[in-house]
Amino acid sequence: MGAIYRREMGAYFISGAAYVFLAVFALLFGIFFYNGVIGSGTTETSAMFSSMFIFVLFLIPILTMRLLSEEKKNRTDQGLLTAPVGLWSIVLGKYFAALTLFVIAESLVFIYSIILAVLGDVVWSTLLGNYFAMLFLGAAFIAVGLFISALTENQMAAAVASMIVLFMLYLLDSLSANISNEYIKKILSSLSFYSRYVEFTQGVFNLTSVLFFLSAAFLFNFFTVRVLDKRRWG
Amino acid sequence: MIEVRNLTKRYGDKLAVDDISFSVEKGEILGFLGPNGAGKSTTMNMLTGYISSTSGQILINGADILEDPITAKSNIGYLPEIPPLYVDMTVDAYLGFMYDLKRCKLPRKAHLNDVCNLCKISGVRNRIIRNLSKGYRQRVGLAQALINNPPVLILDEPTVGLDPNQIIEIRTLIRKLGKNHTVILSSHILPEIQAVCDKIIIINKGVIAANGTADEIARSLTNEHKMTLRIEGSTHTAADKQEITNAIKALGGVKYVRADMEREKGIYDYDVEAEEKTDIRRAINDLCRKKGWNILMLQLSDLTLEDIFLKITMGDAASPAGAASAKPAGPRLDLKIENGELVAAEKGSDTPEQKNELMTEESAADMDKSDTDDTTESEENGGEE
Missing domain, CATH: 3.40.50.300 (P-loop containing nucleotide triphosphate hydrolases)
Known part of the structure; x- marks a missing residue:
């Protein structure tokens, strides 16, 4: 796992994907911070973080699109799959590389909370809760993106498909609002990433939601392992 | 391992x-x-x-x-x-x-x-x-x-x-x-x-x-004993060829004899195939000594890896009979090509079915001929070349 993790980290910086991701992330966060927080003269960050949902949704595929599709296309997966490592090591190595980059991005924008703390009074628990909410969200989304990357050889297709799938997850809420059947409504709304995320940003720490995001991450990594395993059997 | x-x-x-x-x-x-x-x-x-x-x-x-x-x-x-x-x-x-x-x-x-x-x-x-x-x-x-x-x-x-x-x-x-x-x-x-x-x-x-x-x-692929002989007869004419062919054919264990081209003046090559696991080299040597002929060359036709590869991948190995008929190299293969040309010449007048019939009949006839009347066939062949 370590070798794959280190290679992926290297590849992010060699290919430039890391710089693009970090730059766009910092830029968007900066704009929202300026407009939503500084502009309104508040230390309340919930609104900013909840609107970041949609940008995380579009940025995560930049990190994940290449991870497995390129391996398949360049036949380098032959090197990985015939090396004495398990499929979980391969998948988790890549997963944690992407997650690390996401953490780096979050650390970059943590500077804003320090700015806030200097300028006014902040409720640290809510503020930190917001950062952690975004981290959990990223952890789940990266697993989804990695899974989709395993399904295709074309990284652009992987990126577009990931964006669509993540966007559908975002739409689950508005979908469930229009459904009259109580059971379906309940199922859809309990699968909603957005409402759980928003709950977090408002300072409510809900252990079920943490578990929800972590299980989503685990589940999609598991699917990715199955996809690699299935390709072997196909 | x-x-x-x-x-x-x-x-x-x-x-x-x-x-x-x-x-x-x-x-x-x-x-x-x-x-x-x-x-x-x-x-x-x-x-x-x-x-x-x-x-x-x-x-x-x-x-x-x-x-x-x-x-x-x-x-x-x-x-x-x-x-x-x-x-x-x-x-x-x-x-x-x-x-x-x-x-x-x-x-x-x-x-x-x-x-x-x-x-x-x-x-x-x-x-x-x-x-x-x-x-x-x-x-x-x-x-x-x-x-x-x-x-x-x-x-x-x-x-x-x-x-x-x-x-x-x-x-x-x-x-x-x-x-x-x-x-x-x-x-x-x-x-x-x-x-x-x-x-x-x-x-x-x-x-x-x-x-x-x-x-x-x-x-494993060549259990038949095949060889190519170059024998100098007594008269250095085509009559030698007939005589030598018949004499070798008369030896015990010989399956097949065919006179090949005239390699040196008045001296011919002969493709000889013996029955499985029979070594006829000594018998041929004795024969030649008795008749006063000279063996100028004796070559066992060993398959090279290339022959084997072609033989196997062309699907001949699947049917031993097919392998045997395809094996006698050189002139006999030429004859097939000759057949092909013959058929090709008549293509215009024949429907495909007829053409096929014609081809199989002809090649069957040629096969028979090659088994019964080697001399004429190889003469034709030599003429061609």
Whole structure:
């Protein structure tokens, strides 16, 4: 796992994907911070973080699109799959590389909370809760993106498909609002990433939601392992 | 070291590899020979655990590739058809990655130096793989396979894309590696396999068509005794030819005699085939001595690996009868071509069915003729040439 993790980290910086991701992330966060927080003269960050949902949704595929599709296309997966490592090591190595980059991005924008703390009074628990909410969200989304990357050889297709799938997850809420059947409504709304995320940003720490995001991450990594395993059997 | 039992791979309806079994001992170099699409790469991908088998078992150093993949894979160094190179890395970074990936415990710097020296890539270690030529990429691929010094090396067409000098280098290297490693090597290039391998498996359409050393394979396919003789008769005329043909035919155990072209003035060659496991060389010698003829040449027609390969992959081996009829080389084959031309000339006037009939009838007639009346036939033939 370590070798794959280190290679992926290297590849992010060699290919430039890391710089693009970090730059766009910092830029968007900066704009929202300026407009939503500084502009309104508040230390309340919930609104900013909840609107970041949609940008995380579009940025995560930049990190994940290449991870497995390129391996398949360049036949380098032959090197990985015939090396004495398990499929979980391969998948988790890549997963944690992407997650690390996401953490780096979050650390970059943590500077804003320090700015806030200097300028006014902040409720640290809510503020930190917001950062952690975004981290959990990223952890789940990266697993989804990695899974989709395993399904295709074309990284652009992987990126577009990931964006669509993540966007559908975002739409689950508005979908469930229009459904009259109580059971379906309940199922859809309990699968909603957005409402759980928003709950977090408002300072409510809900252990079920943490578990929800972590299980989503685990589940999609598991699917990715199955996809690699299935390709072997196909 | 490697044990393969009843290995089968099915893609939907297509049987890519059909029930093959073989084993390779330590220190052997096994050549996998077959035309494109024969199932070589599929077999190698199964051996290395890249794809699974539909049924059958593979043991690498005692470890089952499907049951205990990590142990089995740690014994294998694999160079696939397309080397699995990350083209955005430098050679050094890539080899370092493979070193970590394989959890190599050998002293890092020394081991990587050794591998690079062995594959002659020390000079390009700081270059990015994307900028390397095909030959160098192939060598980096080989270097990657050698990392961690695995007891089994599986190389899928290792010399593809190399220039002749590099091919020779790689072959020498493989032979050298074969002393300490078990090597499986695939190729569709005959001389390569012949030059490097101890044992050969010829695979065609997913089945093993032949298995053994080059000599064994040749022997197993040529149980008939065939030879070409050049005999100087007493009169140096065509009459000699008739007489000699008849006299040899009269010997016990002779299945088939045919006079061939006039190779020297008034001296003819004869293709002779004896019944299985019968050596008629002495009888012929006696005959010639008695009649006062001179044997100027006697050549047993041994099959070269190339003949074997063609014979097997053209589907002749499937039916022994077919093999026998196709074998008598040279003139008889010419005759077939002659037939073809004959038919082609008449193409315009005949419907396809009639043409086919004509062809089979004609060739059947020719076959008969060649068995009964060799002399006339070869005269025709000689005339043609």
